[in-house]
Amino acid sequence: MQQNAAKSQAKPQAKHNGAKYIAAIDQGTTSTRVFITDTDGNVVSHAQFEHRQHLPRQGWLEHDPVEIWRNTRRAIVEALADIDLADEDISALGITNQRETAVIWEKATGRPIYNAIVWQDTRTNPPDSRDQYRYHEQTGLLHNSYPAGPKWAWILDHVDGARERAANGELLAGTIDTWLIWNLTGGAREPHNALHLTDVTNASRTLLMDLKSLEWSSSLCDDLRVPQEILPQIRPSIGRFGAVRSRGPLAGVPITGVLGDQQAALFGQNCLTQNDAKMTYGTGLFMLLNTGQTPVHSETGMLTTVAYQIEDQPAVYAQEGSVAVGGSLIQWLRDQLGIIKTAAETETLAAQVEDSGGVTIVPAFSGLFAPRWRPDARGIICGLTRYVDKRHIVRAALEATCLQTFEVVRAMGGDPSELKVDGGMTDNDLLMQMQADILGVDVARPENIETTVMGAASAAGMGAKLIDAPLPLGPITTFESEMAGPDRDRLIAQWEDAVERSYGQV
Ligand code: ADP
DSSP: OOOOOOOOOSOOOOOOSSOOEEEEEEEOSSEEEEEEEETTSOEEEEEEEEOOOBOSSTTOOEEOHHHHHHHHHHHHHHHHHHTTOOGGGEEEEEEEEOSSOEEEEETTTOOBSSOEEOTTOOTTOOSOGGGGGTTHHHHSSOSSSOOHHHHHHHHHHHSTTHHHHHHTTOEEEEEHHHHHHHHHTTGGGSTTTOOOEEEHHHHTTSSOBOTTTOSBOHHHHHHHTOOGGGSOEEEOSBSOOOBOOSSSTTTTOBEEEEEEHHHHHHHHTTOOSTTOEEEEESSSEEEEEEEETSOOOOSSSOEEEEEEEBTTSOEEEEEEEEESOSHHHHHHIIIIIOOOSSTTHHHHHHHTSSSOTTOEEEOOBTBBOTTTOBTTOOOEEEOOOTTOOHHHHHHHHHHHHHHHHHHHHHHHOSOOSEEEEESGGGGOHHHHHHHHHHHTSEEEEESOOOHHHHHHHHHHHHHTTSOSSOOOOOOEEEEOOOOOHHHHHHHHHHHHHHHHHHTTOO
16 A cells, blocks of 8 residues: 655744634545645645555546545644644635545445545446537536546446435435545544535536536436435535534534635636636646636537635636646656656756657547547657657657647637646646747746645635635746747647547547
8 A cells, every 4th residue: 555644844833823724635536635824825734645546447446435534634633743733723624626536425334335436437438429418508517427426326326225225315425525524524423413515616526416506406316317315415615514523633623615626726826707717737637717607608628617606605607628638648758658757857858859850749548638529539649750859759748738738728718818827747847938839828837836725725714714815826937928920830730630640549
């Protein structure tokens, strides 16, 4: 079992004289992290534990919810202990989480009846992909393998007696936020206190919530065969989710902010005004554009989702464009091709050549997502000549990231004057400069690129009325576009030609 407690570096000593701190849990696909920040956005402590990835079959991915809950407690304890804080120093707790990952557990014991089915798991892919737009108008989502609802139905169908037990009121369903809130507020030891809640952003990723009413839709629940009785109550993201149980760390601390991970990054980047957008460069690439109080349906392959809702206020919506392969292409260069040793090396290698030497990489490892949605595409590298060496390939990989981002930004429409960016890949200055060049707009990177967990802390701080705007992320570095128009056009034309060649491979 791989579990690394990542130690934070030189931490300032926390002030205990009445200072208020916010704790935030970031329950991600590979690890669970806890950050503690003051109300000025200074991160005073953090801790992280990885959890196991269970791959029972090709295309399946599961997590053990009990391991995730244990890691959450351990990360909270370590983050507190490292800086010598006590429960009473923490004024609010926020949660952000991997979205669309589905759990069902026993109300009486807290025991999951099956592992969590992770968002990337493809077992619920409908057989006919022409049907994917069936629920788009009502939910903003495509009916593909991602949403949580069909995953709950799969568990109910495949665990002996589960449908009867659900009908008897013995089972509870949730996404990871719901699982953590239920455990934090009581769990198996105090099941009568435990609260069964979710926030509106997580609920918007299930295929069961009506985007306008913000309630579970009985027709969707019927169609997708998920009994409404097992679903949590939907709450505004910035509001009240109860207080942490007395047993265990953070006793009595109110949970006041809950957001799905991409929405948390949007919130953390302070994209609270219509037309504000952020792009997160992690394993995949995720763009969210704030569209204000109306859900806007796209004709160009974007999803419509809830961005956040503050208690007693209308919900704010977003358009979302997700690209499957971002940083994972860099991992592939490192782990499969072995042409780099570290992700950071891409910057030095790519900087040694002026361009990619005519090479284009289309990283359609499992088809292409937004804006093209082509499950039949597969990865290709084209334009190879005897002149090309690994530096050109590495540069082409960075270009592929920028060109995929360009396509999503273009498909979103609007005319952004700058793109706010975050995520692990944005450490790479060359990538950021190439992105500004290819987009033709400024790229703005905050000093603190941990926007997801900062978004959860901001939501919690605002929910507890400790702050009235998202926490600052430090000075912004702006990358300005320097590329001449014709050069950009040539690069884009070359990319579009390569993408066409990637189609029809399966
Ligand atoms: P996630 O939250 O999806 O796990 P992160 O935001 O932690 O992802 O980013 C990690 C990804 O970024 C990895 O895929 C890694 O290959 C890539 N990455 C990290 N540093 C760099 C870098 N300097 N240049 C290019 N890619 C990078």
